[in-house]
Amino acid sequence: MTTNQFMFFLFATIIVVFSVLTVTSRRILRAATFLLFVLVSTAGLYFMLKFNFLAAIQLTLYAGGIVVLIIFSILLTSQIAEKLEQPALTKKIFAGLAAVIGASLCIYTILLYNFIPSNLPSIGTNVDTIGQALISTGKYGYALPFEVISILLLSAMIGSIIVAKKRKD
């Protein structure tokens, strides 16, 4: 077993175990912490694949931003001391059945399909290349989606401020 395989199994185990704990834990603050573990080990997978910039984004935006936002909203809206109520057994069974059947169908299809791995050298993901691609308007340029996502973020920011603002009445 090579180092890569070992690291992959480590991250995969962390991801699967803590994903299950995220959706089954009955203490909501713990569920948020387990989600943080999942997101950090996903960043580990990105580092393994040598997507350093993406892993940094994952760590700062997901782990540093979204999880902190979720934890703040938990502190604002929930009684963290009390446990969430247990979902009904039939609901659990049917949801679990749907998940297991869907997962096994997808995994079966993945194993059946013959992916042809590429031997070409990687283009490299240094920040210089990424920045050039983000502002380029030619082939393989992403200027338009970049601008669209900026407008989306601005409107989401304004929208969430207006929605969460306290009414005067």
Place this chain on the structure above:
Amino acid sequence: MFEGVPLTWFLIVATIMFFIGIYGFLVRKNLITILMSLELILNSVNINFVAFNKLLYPQHMEGMFFTVFVIAVAAAEASVAIAIIINIYRRLINIDVERIDEMKY
């Protein structure tokens, strides 16, 4: 093959994570835990994009940029969702999906 780790392993991990997210989405009642399941689902899709990009088309960067855009959309979605959740809590003092039926009838 990425130095001993084939593509299918990444896809299988992402699939398992995706369906765990689906399970949580169906079972949970609290709005914030549903939002957390949604983050799991989006994150598993990101792993798929990155693995395809690195192992099948290493000379392009499409997968990476899609992942960046998915992360940006997830951040926007989380902020709007949490604003709505806080507003609902302020009006109804609970955030259980089964008790929020003010607009139903």
